[in-house]
Amino acid sequence: MRFAIWGMGAVGIGLASTLARAEERLLLLGRDPETHEAIARHGLRRTGLFGERLVPPDQLRLETHPTALVDDPPDWLLVCTKAFATESIAQALAPLAPALGARTRLLLCQNGWGNEEPFRPFWPESQLFHARVITGFRRPRPHEVEITAHASPIALGSIFGQDIRSLEAVAARLAAGGLPAQTTREMRGVLWGKMLYNCALNPLGALAGRRYGELTEDATTRTLVDEVIREIFRVLEAAQIPVEWSSAEAYLETFHADLIPPTAAHESSMLQDLHAGRPTEIEALCGAVERLGQAFGAETPIVSALATLVRQAERRQP
Ligand SMILES: NC(=O)c1ccc[n+]([C@@H]2O[C@H](COP(=O)([O-])OP(=O)(O)OC[C@H]3O[C@@H](n4cnc5c(N)ncnc54)[C@H](OP(=O)(O)O)[C@@H]3O)[C@@H](O)[C@H]2O)c1
Structure with a gap:
């Protein structure tokens, strides 16, 4: 199961460092050259609650443009930007949807209500999911995050009442990386x-x-x-x-x-x-x-x- 993460901020890097594994390269999409350089050099480091986790650079693929998604579509694309960037993410994703849609599921990891709206005209509800994150991530350096708080497991589900069995594997993968997660039917x-x-x-x-x-x-x-x-x-x-x-x-x-x-x-x-x-x-x-x-x-x-x-x-x- 392959993951791509859009937004290399505190949550993006926190989840990337949790989901990455040796057998497959995780795609990171971000626009900040300093972050790219630091990650290409040091990989990712997660510290704080749940211990230290290091991801070497060779387990990661760093890209600036979303067309990189099309070369080898991921099973899951996690949107980890702030909510105000969602509209622009959706605009950039829309032309790629036909190439990705059959395989890739979207998981919106942002705070707020309505983040799915800009995706709905071109992305099926059956492949559009949400994550509620009440873990605190702090990013002291571009390639590093510290987990500072954890109120409850990451909750994964569908606000459209869709089949959520595919999310079980995501929850298991997050848990295997050290972050408690579970699916919910009450998203x-x-x-x-x-x-x-x-x-x-x-x-x-x-x-x-x-x-x-x-x-x-x-x-x-x-x-x-x-x-x-x-x-x-x-x-x-x-x-x-x-x-x-x-x-x-x-x-x-x-x-x-x-x-x-x-x-x-x-x-x-x-x-x-x-x-x-x-x-x-x-x-x-x-x-x-x-x-x-x-x-x-x-x-x-x-x-x-x-x-x-x-x-x-x-x-x-x-
Ligand atoms: N941090 C936490 O503890 C926490 C906990 C729970 C929930 N959340 C929620 O999770 C979401 C992400 O928060 P965060 O703390 O990770 O924010 P953040 O540290 O500001 O990270 C957001 C990232 O998205 C990038 N970005 C913005 N627009 C982009 C675009 N068009 N293309 C590519 N990258 C783009 C930003 O890049 P630039 O630096 O270039 O702008 C930044 O790296 C928010 O909704 C937040 O409320 C955060």
């Missing part, structure tokens, strides 16, 4: 479980410049966080998307008791993106909640206000 709910956490904390953490624990310690920001969660539950109810928790109040209990304490020192990735002058994933997070709310007649005033403020902060960047 929509699982993705929204992470959306709840991300939408409540990530934009506000960026706007306030506060760590997650600080947001929930302060009474005003805690109220905003809780209200975002309640708004999203109303949207999910209207859209008839079930999640693991029976109500917003049940989720809030888990959120404050179990989810915040281990991530209290966590800094918002949107804050890092704004500081670096990059776009944020706001459209795949609060933007997606807003759009779903509009489609199903559920109001999202606080989520929309956060989205607006982050969009404005993006425009203020140099």
